[in-house]
Amino acid sequence: MMKINNIILETSIKVLLFIIVLYSVYIFTAGHYYPGGGFIGGLMTAGALVLLLITYDIKTVAKILPFNYRILTAIGLLFAIGTSAGSILFNVPFLTHAFTHVDVPILGELSLHTATLFDLGVYFVVVGVTMTIIQTIGEDE
């Protein structure tokens, strides 16, 4: 069988992939003030990876991004439980968050919030779970 040459798809993915990932990171970081957050950001990143899977095959993608997504899920859960349980060290109830405003030279005033770390956990879990589901179904014969 002759291999179908999908050069247009492969070229356009190289441009699109970065735009999608960038947008998903934007959505993730904007979650506190605008619609967005860890869930939708993670889903969008997973969407970008799925686009990669459609263009190439599972083995090639595993070579480009050698992640074990199950471990990524575990790391995400660890982030969530870590930021929640960290509050116990400061003698306040579980899940109490702290925030502060910091002046960074170029970026200006930034508000840093530990809820972002929790959200990062959500982000990792969503990416990990989505990719695990898709890869497991894809590899299944």
Place this chain on the structure above:
Amino acid sequence: MAQRVTAVFSSIATLIVSFLNVQKVKNAGIQTLNISSWDAPFGITLVSDMFSAILVFTTSLIAFLCLLYSFKAIGEAREKYYYYPVFHFLLVGVNGAFTTGDIFNLFVFFEVMLMSSYVLLVLGGTKIQLRESIKYLLVNIISSALFVIAVAYLYSVVGTLNMAHISARISEVSTNGMPGILTVIAVLFLIVFGIKGAIFPLYFWMPGSYYAPPAPVLALFGALLTKVGVYSITRTYTLFFYHDRDFTFQLLSILAILSVVAGVIGAIAYWDVKKIIIYNIIVAIGVILYGVSVMNPTAITGSVYYLIHDMLIKAALFLLVGVIVAITGTSNLKQISGLITRYPGLGWTFFIAALSLAGIPPLSGFVGKLLIVQGGAAGESYIGAGLVLMSSLLVLFSVMKIFIHGFWGQTRFYKGEDKVPVKWLLISPVILVVMSALFGVGSESFLPYISQAAETLTDPRIYIEAVLKE
């Protein structure tokens, strides 16, 4: 191996912490924690009153013993595919559901528990497991959707999700009896938790689904999952919907009695060891909920006592049935006989567990049932109290049938029985039966804990004041 060591350490730690928690609640009253420092009705509150504290302790104990049993019973293939992580997620769900003080958080913990139970049910992938998981999944997804609908109705009426605050708001609008819509919501909650907890017309999924998984998983399910449904019915009915008892409590009482009747019919009808014990779960749920529906201090104390007893003894019985099935390779009673000559330890442990289940005096089943019957008689509900008494006889008959046909008679030899590590497998059920016997003999020393739990259930103001601090 690393998985086993970690699991044992975390289980022992949970056991110790939950025991300390019981002592703390005993000495210092109801413990509340406002998660993330938001005050009571606005954030999620975790509430540990005596009822939930002893349930969490019992859960931890049963979980630890099921874990020990799993080491030799579950097999390497399942262990490799995340058996222990999912096992612990199930415990997260159960302990969370017992401790939460927020109705929507209760839903979330129900889902944590149910999703883990789906995985545990299907893990291994044999044909029967696949078939029964589909049924179990369908039923529980429908009941979860109903749960969300019920919470939505309740939220639109009272405008809050904190359980203590809901209770306070309901008493505000119920000065002249509960409004009709709240009765509807009460019945909706009964349907939702009734499906989870397998009461009379809603238990149809249980005999099949519980037949499928391996013994330690079955013991966890039988001892914990349905009891979370019972706990939720008890909590919502004693905390929210106690203002107009004519309709809701009567309905609960009728359904509880019918569960007892349906359960004993199933228990005496089958010649299958697992099925008999599964139907006995339905009987026990009926007895406990009957005690709740009578709603006087004696009956409630009896219900709490019987609930703890039943968790211990059901776990023990399912683990023992697991040993029997492992030895004989079948759960058909007609193909089993004469086990007692070669397995006396197994035989006598089963005998004591059976007597305890039926409620023979020095053992733990007796005190709870006695209090429930006393409470029923004091509440002038003689038919119910009589049926609960009668059911003991048939429950005894159903488990003695296993003992007489399975353990007496001609000694048989079974294929592959030498490979079964009977001594190791017997450790957990023996400990459970000893605990249950102690729970019965030393009921005097346990009663302060139980009655403290019942006190909160009969007087919701204690709960509300502890949470809202007014």
